[in-house]
Amino acid sequence: MNLPTASTDRGSGARLIALLKLIGESNGDCALKDLAAGTGMPASSVHRLLQTLVRGGFVERGDGTSYRAGRELFRLSANILNQMHYTAAVRPILRELWEQWQETAVFCIYEPSHHRAIVAERLLTPHPLRHVMEPYTELSLPWGSLGRAILAHLDAEDMRAAFAQSPVGPITGTSTTQDVLMEELAEIRERGWAIYRGQEAEVAGIAAAVFRSGNMVIGSIGLTMPLRRFEKLDSVALSQAVLAAARQVSETFGHAITAD
Helix, strand or coil: CCCCCHHHHHHHHHHHHHHHHHHHCCCCCEEHHHHHHHHCCCHHHHHHHHHHHHHCCCEEECCCCEEEECHHHHHHHHHHHHCCHHHHHHHHHHHHHHHHHCCEEEEEEEEHHHCEEEEEEEECCCCCCCCCCCCCCEEECCCCHHHHHHHCCCCHHHHHHHHHHCCECCCCCCECCHHHHHHHHHHHHHHCCEEEEECCCCEEEEEEEEEECCCEEEEEEEEEEEHHHHCCCCHHHHHHHHHHHHHHHHHHCCCCCCCC
C-alpha cells in the first residue's frame, strides 16, 4: 500500500487553497475549465479536488460543470465577519433597539457575490412566542424586511439577479412579479425602511439598510416578531426607531447621512 508523502500532502493542500481562493473571489459560478486554467492544473485533477470540497460543503455544484461557494464556506466566512469590527460596532446599538422594543433584533451582512444576506448577530425576544432566526442563516433578498432593505439600495442588475435567484418566498411559497417588486423597492428607498407582513407564516418585520463610507450598503438592521404582536405596536414609532438605529450604525462606519 502506497501512502502519500508529506510533500504530496503539502501540494494537495496548496491546490485546495488555490481552488477556494478562485471560487471565493469570483462574482458567480466558476466553470471547470476556468478553474483549471486559473490553477494551472489538469481539469481531471481540479474535478477530483472539487469533489472533496463538495463533500465538505465548502463548494456546491452550479449549472453544468460549474461550481460556486458552498454553505459551509459561507458559515465560516460569517463567523469570521462576526469577529470583525462591523458586528462589534453594531452590537451596542442593536441591544438598545432590543431593550426599547423587546422583540428579536437582527443585524445582517450583505454577501454580494451570491446576492444573499447572512445573519451576523441577533438578540432574541424574551417572549415565548417568537420567530427564531439562527446566526449564520442565509436570507433571500427579495423576501422579508431584512433582505428587501438591502435589495432596495443595489443597482438594477443586482436586483434582477437576486429576484431570479429567489422568485418564490422560501417560507410562504408566495410569488410576485419583478415589476411589482421594483415598485416596492422604490418605496423603500424613498422612506428609508422596509416592512414585511407574512400572513401565511404569521411573521412581520421592519428593517433599514446599513451603509459604510462611499454609500456602499453592507447589510441591514431590524426587528422581527409574530404578526399578532406587530399589529398591536405603533408601526410609525417602530420604523423610526429602526431607521435611527441603522443611521447610527452607518455613521459609525463613515457614511454621511444627507438631510431629508
